[in-house]
Structures are given as C-alpha cells and as structure tokens.
Amino acid sequence: MRHLSHSQLRIVPYKIPESVLVVIYTPELDVLLLERADRPGFWQSVTGSKDSIEEALSYTAQREVMEETGIDTTLHTLTDWQISNLYEIYPVWRHRYAPGVTQNKEHVFGLCVPRDTSVTLAxxxxxxxxxxxxKEAADRCFSASNAEAILQLNQRAAQ
Incomplete structure (x- = not known):
C-alpha cells in the first residue's frame, strides 16, 4: 500500500461521501464506544471520511483510529471486514457534503486490542x-450499521 503525504493529496472542500467504521474490541469481546461531542448521547465506534479521493481506506481507518482514540493500529491487527454499507446521510450533517449528496458509502474494519489499551479521546x-x-454496545449505538457490525463480532472472532 502506498502512503501519500498530505501535500501530495488533493483536498476537497466538502466531505467525501466515503467513510470507514472501525469496531475496536478486545479478545474478550468488549467493544469500545465513543460519545459524540457534537451530539451528546450519540454513541458510536470510530468513524471518519476519506480526506482525499486518493486516500486508501486502510489509511483512513488508521488515521481515524489515531485521531479519535490515540491508538496506533500498527501495533495491533486491523482487519478489513470486506463489508460496505450505503446509507442516507442524516440531514443534520448534510451541509458538510457537496450539494445534492445524500448518501455515504461506509467500509467496515475491525481492530482487536488488549483490554488495557490506553484511549486518548479527541x-x-x-x-x-x-x-x-x-449486546450492550450494539444497543447503545445510534447507527444501525454500527450496531450490525458489532453484532458480527462473535462470528468474526471465531474465524
């Protein structure tokens, strides 16, 4: 995988409607959830959009995990689950996207970390x-696709 520096990337003025969802979990299958600062009470896994059209999804996942939790994915096993979800962007967040963009394609990743992994929130x-x-993590998520990904952990961990 080729990594591009920020100076090499073409930054766009609107959010790109392609993102990652990273379910962070322990070998004991405890799931890390984060409460959004802009929407208290909304809990989710790590999520984030590509910064440029050229940015590789695995790099987006690595970058977002580091930015949102301080966890270095290179020290753990980051796995592309080969799942993508197409969903309607919540109206409250549509202003971040180009006019007329109403859907986002989300790619799901998993990251297994030891239970004592330090978390530093942004x-x-x-x-x-x-x-x-x-089950508790899935029930708390405001996003249906996030809840569905979490509910797949038992099956994914057994592989």
Missing part, C-alpha cells in the same frame, strides 16, 4: 468512552 470529537459487552 476532545472536539468525543466526550467519553466505554468498553461494553457486544
């Missing part, structure tokens, strides 16, 4: 975090 993005059992 304060502008998240208020707090919790490690939760699978």
């Amino acid at each position: 304060p502008r993005e998240h208020l707090r975090f919790e490690w939760l059992p699978i």
